[in-house]
Amino acid sequence: MKRKVALKDIAKELGVSTALVSYVMNNQEEEKGVNKESALKIREAAARLNYRPNQIAKSLKTNKTHTIGLIVADIAYRFTTGVTRAIEAEAKKNNYTVIFGSSDESNKKFHELANVLINRQVDGLILVPVENSEQEIEYLQKHDIPFVLIDRYFPGLDANMVAIDNYKAAYQCTAHLVKTGHRNIAFVNYKTTLFHLQERNRGYRQALQDNGIEPQPGLVIDVREKHLEEDVRKGIKQVMALNPAADSVFFATDILAIHGLKNINAMKIKVPGELGVLSFDESEAFELFSCPVTHGRQPIEDIGKLAVTTLLDLVANNKVKRRIVLESDFIKGKSCGE
Amino acid sequence: MKRKVALKDIAKELGVSTALVSYVMNNQEEEKGVNKESALKIREAAARLNYRPNQIAKSLKTNKTHTIGLIVADIAYRFTTGVTRAIEAEAKKNNYTVIFGSSDESNKKFHELANVLINRQVDGLILVPVENSEQEIEYLQKHDIPFVLIDRYFPGLDANMVAIDNYKAAYQCTAHLVKTGHRNIAFVNYKTTLFHLQERNRGYRQALQDNGIEPQPGLVIDVREKHLEEDVRKGIKQVMALNPAADSVFFATDILAIHGLKNINAMKIKVPGELGVLSFDESEAFELFSCPVTHGRQPIEDIGKLAVTTLLDLVANNKVKRRIVLESDFIKGKSCGE
DNA sequence: CTGAAAGCGCTAACAA
DNA sequence: TTGTTAGCGCTTTCAG
Numbered sequence: 001m002k003r004k005v006a007l008k009d010i011a012k013e014l015g016v017s018t019a020l021v022s023y024v025m026n027n028q029e030e031e032k033g034v035n036k037e038s039a040l041k042i043r044e045a046a047a048r049l050n051y052r053p054n055q056i057a058k059s060l061k062t063n064k065t066h067t068i069g070l071i072v073a074d075i076a077y078r079f080t081t082g083v084t085r086a087i088e089a090e091a092k093k094n095n096y097t098v099i100f101g102s103s104d105e106s107n108k109k110f111h112e113l114a115n116v117l118i119n120r121q122v123d124g125l126i127l128v129p130v131e132n133s134e135q136e137i138e139y140l141q142k143h144d145i146p147f148v149l150i151d152r153y154f155p156g157l158d159a160n161m162v163a164i165d166n167y168k169a170a171y172q173c174t175a176h177l178v179k180t181g182h183r184n185i186a187f188v189n190y191k192t193t194l195f196h197l198q199e200r201n202r203g204y205r206q207a208l209q210d211n212g213i214e215p216q217p218g219l220v221i222d223v224r225e226k227h228l229e230e231d232v233r234k235g236i237k238q239v240m241a242l243n244p245a246a247d248s249v250f251f252a253t254d255i256l257a258i259h260g261l262k263n264i265n266a267m268k269i270k271v272p273g274e275l276g277v278l279s280f281d282e283s284e285a286f287e288l289f290s291c292p293v294t295h296g297r298q299p300i301e302d303i304g305k306l307a308v309t310t311l312l313d314l315v316a317n318n319k320v321k322r323r324i325v326l327e328s329d330f331i332k333g334k335s336c337g338e
Numbered sequence: 339m340k341r342k343v344a345l346k347d348i349a350k351e352l353g354v355s356t357a358l359v360s361y362v363m364n365n366q367e368e369e370k371g372v373n374k375e376s377a378l379k380i381r382e383a384a385a386r387l388n389y390r391p392n393q394i395a396k397s398l399k400t401n402k403t404h405t406i407g408l409i410v411a412d413i414a415y416r417f418t419t420g421v422t423r424a425i426e427a428e429a430k431k432n433n434y435t436v437i438f439g440s441s442d443e444s445n446k447k448f449h450e451l452a453n454v455l456i457n458r459q460v461d462g463l464i465l466v467p468v469e470n471s472e473q474e475i476e477y478l479q480k481h482d483i484p485f486v487l488i489d490r491y492f493p494g495l496d497a498n499m500v501a502i503d504n505y506k507a508a509y510q511c512t513a514h515l516v517k518t519g520h521r522n523i524a525f526v527n528y529k530t531t532l533f534h535l536q537e538r539n540r541g542y543r544q545a546l547q548d549n550g551i552e553p554q555p556g557l558v559i560d561v562r563e564k565h566l567e568e569d570v571r572k573g574i575k576q577v578m579a580l581n582p583a584a585d586s587v588f589f590a591t592d593i594l595a596i597h598g599l600k601n602i603n604a605m606k607i608k609v610p611g612e613l614g615v616l617s618f619d620e621s622e623a624f625e626l627f628s629c630p631v632t633h634g635r636q637p638i639e640d641i642g643k644l645a646v647t648t649l650l651d652l653v654a655n656n657k658v659k660r661r662i663v664l665e666s667d668f669i670k671g672k673s674c675g676e
Numbered sequence: 677c678t679g680a681a682a683g684c685g686c687t688a689a690c691a692a
Numbered sequence: 693t694t695g696t697t698a699g700c701g702c703t704t705t706c707a708g
Contacts, residue, residue, distance in 0.1 A: 006685055022687060031437070055395045055457045060700050065394065081413050088413075088440065097454055100438045106510050108585065116435055132546045143388070150704040173686035262625045267696060285623035322450045355679040356697055360703060375678060394703035398684050 005049045008128045010116045013045055021046075025053060026166040059121065067097050069117030069125045070310060071110060075102040078283050079087055079151065079300060080128075086304025087126060094312055096123075105225060107132045118145060128152055144312040152196045152296075154296055160314060162324040166196045169296050170203025173250055173278050176294065178211045180336040182248035182276050184219060187237040188232065188260060189252035191222035200252045200280065218242050223256060234261040236267065239274075248276030248336065253292045254283040254295075261289055272337035282331065292333030299326050341409055343387045344387060348593050351383055359384075363391060399457065406433050406649060407455030407463045408486045413440040416592055417489065418466075419639060424642025425464060430589055432650055443563065456483060462649045466490055469532055480631030484652040486645045489636075490534045498652060500644045500662040504534045507666040508541025508636050511616050514632065516549045518674040519613050520530075520586040522557060524577040526570065527590035527599060531562035538590045538618060556580050562592060570597040574605065578613075587676065592621040592633075610675035620669065630671030637664050 007025070011018045015305075016038065024042040037135060068156045069093050072080045084100065091098050098258040099117060103110035109131050117125060134154055140147050141159065149161040177185050187204045190197055207213050219234030219242070239246035246309035251257035257279035264271060271277050271291050277297040279286070286293040308323055314320045332338055342586075342639050345363070349356045360382040361370040387575065397403045406429050410418045415451035418422040420439065429436050437455060448468050455463060462484035467475060472492055478485050479497065515523050525542045528535055547552050557580070559573030577584035583628045589595035595617035602609060609615050617624070617633040624631040644662055670676055 004685095007687095008685080018686080019688075019696080020694060023694095026687085034693060038693080042368045052453075052457055054398075054459060054685050056394055056403065056459045057700090058687080059394045060392075060398050060685080061687050075426075081419065085413050086442065097437065097458065101437065102423065120435065121394045127449060136561075139702075155575050234425075251639075257624065258626065265626065265628070281448055283623070284596065285621070285626045288596065288603065289626040290603070314629055329701090342701095345703095348700080356702080357680085357704075358678060364703085372679060376677080392701050396703080398686090398700090399702050621686090632702085669688075 005051050007051075010042065010045045010049055010051055013049065014041055016042070024053070046206050056283045063121075065121045065123055066095060067120070067122045069101055069114075069120070069122035070098050070100045071113050071117070071125065072100070072102050072128050073128045073130055073151075079281065081300065082300035082331050083150065083304040083307075086301045087308055090123075090305045090308035094308070096308075096312070098328070103128075103130050105130050108135075110119055111136050112237055114140070124315050126150060126311055128308045129154070131192060144318060146311060146318060148307045148311045149316065150290070150303055151192065152194055155195055159236050160310055160320065160322050162198065162303050162310065162322075162326070164298050164303075164328045166199035166325050167203040168204075169173065170200035170250075170252070171207045171282060173280055174207035174329055175211070176206065176330070177250060177276055177336055178213070180276060180338055182336070183213055184216070184242075184244055184247045185213070186219040186235075186246040186249040187252065188221045188223060188249060188258070191224055197252060203248070204250060208222060216242070219246055228255070232256060233263050234264045235315050236249075236260055240267070240269065246275065248278065251277070251279045254279055254281040255313065256284055257281075257293070257295070258285050261286075261293070265289075271335050276334040276337055286333075291297050293335045294333040294338065295331050295333055297329040299328065302326055342361050342392070343389050344392065346389055346391075348380065348383045348389055351387065352379055352501055356411050364387075368450055380502075383673060401459075402463055404433060405437055405458070405460045406646065407452075407458070407460035408436050408438045408441050409451050409455070409463065409465050410438070411466045411468055411489075418621065419499045420638035421488065421642040421645075424639045425646055428643045428646035430471040432646070434646075434650070441468050443468050445474075449474050454476070460488070462653050464488060464645045464649055467492070469530060473676070482656060484649060484656060486652065488641055488645045490532055493533055496659075498648055498658065498660050500641050500648065500660075500664070501534065502636050502641075502664050502666045504537035505544075506540035507543040507618060508588075508590070509545045510541075510544045510668055511568060511618055512545035512635050513549070513606045514547065514587050514668070515614055515616055515674055516551070516590060520674070521551055522554070522580075522582055522585045523551070523574075524557040524559065524584040524587040525590065526559045526561060526573055526594050528594070529562050535590060554580070557584055566593070567597060570594060571601050572674075574598055574601045578605070584613065586616065588619070589615070589617045590620040593619055595619075595631070595633070596623050598620055599631070603627075614675055624671075627673075630672050630676065631673045632671040632676065633669050635667040635669055637666065660661060 007018045008019050010020050021042055023034050024039045029039045050277050080267055088098050101113040107130050110133050112334050114136055128151050129149055137157055149159050152160045186209055189201055219239055223231040251260050269275050279293055284297045310322050345356045345359050349359045359380055361372050362377045414495055426436050439451040445468050448471050465648055466484050466489050467487055475495055478481045487497050491499045491501055527539055557577055560568040589598050608615050620633045620635050648660050
């Protein structure tokens with residue numbers, strides 16, 4: 001790469017000081033009362049020499065990078081692409097850039113990424129925490145590093161966060177299955193300590209109970225993340241083989257639903273005839289299924305947007321404390337026999 | 339945020355020079371011949387004071403940020419998530435970080451993003467160029483900014499790139515439809531000036547010709563990116579209404595295929611019975627379709643990996659010139675009546 | 677084996 | 693209205 005042109009090059013070219021050039025390049029000509037003519041000359045020279053301010057140098061001086069670090073759980077999730085897009089857009093609106101990494105649900109990678117981002121002096125972090133990442137979160141708190149959790153959170157940690165009410169969402173979904181005539185409702189969820197997924201579990205159970213339905217242990221499928229395909233396949237087989245067999249399945253996440261539907265397809269189970277299906281969170285893939293899938297929907301745009309605004313408030317004034325809980329939507333399809 | 343601890347803090351704490359601390363923190367104790375004891379003391383103090391090297395300062399000094407800028411066309415594409423993941427992994431292996439932005443197929447955004455990334459002193463760029471971005475590319479060339487194009491490229495521009503042979507891929511796909519007994523093969527593609535998509539067009543035409551099939555203008559559907567849903571819907575209707583109607587459809591991209599299949603579902607057209615379907619590039623969504631979709635597949639992992647290695651070679655020695663053209667795979671499903 | 681010091685490109689307080 | 697200059701945190705040369 002050629003030697004880059006710096007402030008002092010254009011100062012020298014024009015025989016003015018670097019301060020003057022700096023003022024003009026930062027559009028402070030007004031407040032600093034720079035002569036209109038000088039300003040013009042400087043702009044012209046900057047354009048001619050193709051001057052590009054070195055953000056690195058600027059950051060070192062101002063101790064602000066205008067950068068947000070984002071750690072997502074898995075780049076392949078629909079939640080991730082949606083929220084990343086929203087975060088990027090909102091960040092851009094505020095003149096911030098996003099540096100982004102995926103933990104792939106690994107606590108080790110989560111930790112490493114946080115380190116890299118902090119060393120790069122990001123102004124703050126937006127995090128989708130993974131299982132067992134409480135320590136890392138506490139570390140950030142202890143060291144006053146501004147951050148906002150999204151999607152997931154830990155009940156015991158008083159951190160800034162933007163998420164939905166997972167209990168309520170799961171309750172609504174389950175209640176919808178009951179309302180559409182189902183009694184033997186299977187529930188497919190990850191086997192995890194993540195609080196937001198446990199909340200979905202709680203919502204499912206409570207809705208059953210409130211409708212006078214005895215929960216059947218055989219209808220609850222715990223899926224190991226590492227054995228996703230296998231466990232979903234076995235789970236679907238299992239709930240269909242019970243007596244009485246499941247009349248419906250509630251998938252706790254879109255990924256689980258996709259794998260479930262794949263198997264339902266393969267097993268030639270009719271939806272909604274033989275089996276009602278409901279998913280929490282949606283996927284574009286649903287549109288190719290033989291029947292519109294009824295599902296809950298997170299307000300992904302809002303989550304991303306609020307995460308950024310909260311974080312920037314936090315950066316500006318580190319006394320902010322916000323726990324934002326949003327409502328989720330519910331999209332009626334035909335997969336529950338509505 | 340609390341005041342961070344810097345090199346000189348730990349130097350002062352120990353009564354040694356910053357140089358010594360710097361050597362140890364960069365694991366240069368051997369080559370610089372630092373006393374083992376001093377090294378130990380320094381490491382201990384660094385840990386105790388929770389020292390974190392300021393990458394910004396380091397970058398300013400070394401003129402290397404160890405950062406790759408990545409501009410993708412749309413974060414929602416499966417190609418994007420796959421290639422981003424591969425790029426991130428390979429970058430990490432080489433101790434590089436990825437800063438990432440999405441142009442959303444807009445040339446303006448592409449330009450702005452390139453600017454931001456360059457100002458942040460990324461060591462190099464990996465780009466999925468958008469329509470009409472030739473100027474930007476030429477600018478980068480003129481200013482010796484290291485970059486690699488992926489997925490898309492411009493035949494007239496002699497730039498480093500990693501992509502597939504789109505002509506050949508489309509030829510193979512079309513030939514497969516012929517081989518499986520189809521003659522009235524519709525082709526759905528974007529109306530675009532992007533070379534790689536035109537190449538798919540050329541492959542389609544040539545395959546028809548080589549098989550003695552007269553191309554029918556009515557079977558070629560040009561989709562406007564801004565009117566994706568509408569144009570695909572109308573297109574499917576149109577090719578089914580022709581006389582003779584289409585007996586198969588070849589979708590030039592996964593997105594087009596998804597929208598096409600959605601309509602095929604809605605119109606209750608039987609695949610493969612009434613209509614053969616073939617897609618170039620795949621989507622997880624295909625798995626929920628009533629029948630396994632035959633499709634071409636780009637070697638996404640390889641593209642990402644090779645893009646990074648090429649870029650890093652380029653950064654180390656700007657004389658590299660590489661135009662890497664990869665073969666694409668072909669996945670047989672059942673959607674062509676195989 | 678260790679320390680002093682210059683300087684990366686920029687900002688901003690202060691002086692003129 | 694403009695110029696001078698210290699210094700952000702780090703690397704690295706040179707001297708001791």
